[in-house]
Amino acid sequence: MPLLAKRLDLIQPSPSVSAMNRAKTLAAAGEDICNMAAGEPDFPTPPHIVEAAARAMRDGATRYTATDGTAALKNAIAAKFERENHLAVTTANISVASGAKQIIYNAFTCTINAGDEVIVPAPYWVSYPDIVKLNGGVPVFVTAPAEQRFKMTQQQLADALTPRTKWLVLNSPNNPSGAIYSEGELRGFAQVLRDHPQVHVMTDDIYEHLIYDGLVHSTFAHVNPDLADRTLTINGVSKTYAMTGFRIGYASGPVELIKAMEKLQSQSTSNPAAVSQAAAVAALNGPLSFFAEWRNAYKMRRDRVVALLHGKAGLDCPTPDGAFYAYVSCATQIGKTTLGGKLIKDDSDFVMYLLDDFKVATVQGAAYGISPAFRISFATSMDVIEKACHRIIHACKALR
Ligand SMILES: Cc1ncc(COP(=O)(O)O)c(C=O)c1O
Structure with a gap:
């Protein structure tokens, strides 16, 4: 064997x-x-964040925490979503994991049954399709070449949807192309999705602050509030705060999914590292100047x-x-x-x-x-x- x-x-x-x-x-x-x-x-990593981590360790942040994030971090995340993304969420909508990658892993593992399809516009970040496959799902690629400025069109989305579609993955700004979906484009996708109530939207906004030339980041759930209850809005401290080694990612989404992710995490990592969570609180509550x-x-x-x-x-x-x-x-x-x-x-x-x-x-x-x-x-x-x-x-x- x-x-x-x-x-x-x-x-x-x-x-x-x-x-x-x-x-x-x-x-x-x-x-x-x-x-x-x-x-x-x-x-x-900015010194005030490193200092906060050191202080937290001295103050006893050396033990298990609540499974999907401390109350202090969830409050900081809820405040961040409201301040920066205009999302009105409560801590019951929030999940914290060891990196945005684990959030994605948790979300797909909790929701994908064999044969379920996940629409992934290409070019895509390398981990989406493999996490889908590991869970028995089928990534459905939509090719968005340079001639389309690496962006999927509304028509392409409509053509890719089937009764088996469970998720649409949106990553803006995109790794590897840097492409950014405008507010209008996000509204266009929502218009298509309204006819497909079984489809959820995973928006990976981890590069939201890395935007040039006066462009702005739009958050799918803010632009399309009627779809907020089927959107998982993912973010993390890795890229904005240069905290890749702390391994903290987070998301807001429907309570049913957030609870399922907590259950899964209770049988995997138990909780994100206590000291990293304290550092993330300092990052999110601190200056972004x-x-x-x-x-x-x-x-x-x-x-x-x-x-x-x-x-x-x-x-x-x-x-x-x-x-x-x-x-x-x-x-x-x-x-x-x-x-x-x-x-x-x-x-x-x-x-x-x-x-x-x-x-x-x-x-x-x-x-x-x-x-x-x-x-x-x-x-x-x-x-x-x-x-x-x-x-x-x-x-x-x-x-x-
Ligand atoms: C698009 C995208 N999402 C998620 C991640 C993972 O981030 P984290 O360090 O929070 O796991 C990365 C890291 O490269 C990324 O490029």
Whole structure:
């Protein structure tokens, strides 16, 4: 009898986590790696949050807490949803987990039966389809290419819906493309969904503050209040507050679902780490003024990446509206051969070539559902960006 369960064959290790780990291992071995694979802010966690965590530990935040979040954190989250997203929610609507990823995991595990469909617009964050599959569901991909500015249309949504559709996943700003749905587009999706009362909406808003050029973030449940009772609004402290290692994500949604997620979590992690919850309270109740400087830095880096790559050596790098990734088409590089005689068959080959021959770590588009492309994270210093982009151009020019 094999040790491992069959369902594990349904999923892959997270490609972005793998790429980041590979880059870190090579760098630790002394290689001069430009790491453009990381999905986390390079800024340090703001000191007032770190201080609050240290203080909380000294004050006894070292024990189990309530299963899906302390009262203090749930209150801070309810206040945040009201202040920033104009959602009127009570603590009964709120769930806290060890990262937004666990929130997504909990929500799908609590709701998906074998064969249930989940609409996932592509390009998508790598974990949605695999968590759906692990739970016996079927991801239904809707392709939203660069020509559509990486955004699903209302008609595409209407065409993808079936009586088996359980969830629609919306991620705005999007990882990996940076695409942002406007208020009007969110209203359009709601118009379609009103005829399909069995469909719930999972909106992953984790990059909500990473928006450039004066664009604004719209929250689905605020824009479409009549659908709020079938929307799970997901967020977390990882990206906004540079707190990836604290592992705190949260959501607001219908009480029935929130309670089910609590039940599931009581049999998995018991609760998110007490000290991390205390740090998240300090983050959400504290100032966000520091973020203007971060956003400005990300914007300058974004502009530099686009200036260095777009239209150069056959690359197509559309300007992302949000998040800290650029999704670059490498279509013109496919079918070419490296100096060492290796054929670049697809974007996975291209990304391996960038890493092996030019020491630049990126992630292949195949992981995100739109190929041939690669994802660059610009959550890194301007020096690394300059060096990496020059290496990428050099790599493209060296192909025959
Ligand atoms: C779109 C998206 N959602 C969720 C997450 C997970 O965030 P967390 O650190 O809260 O688990 C990420 C992390 O990369 C992400 O890009």
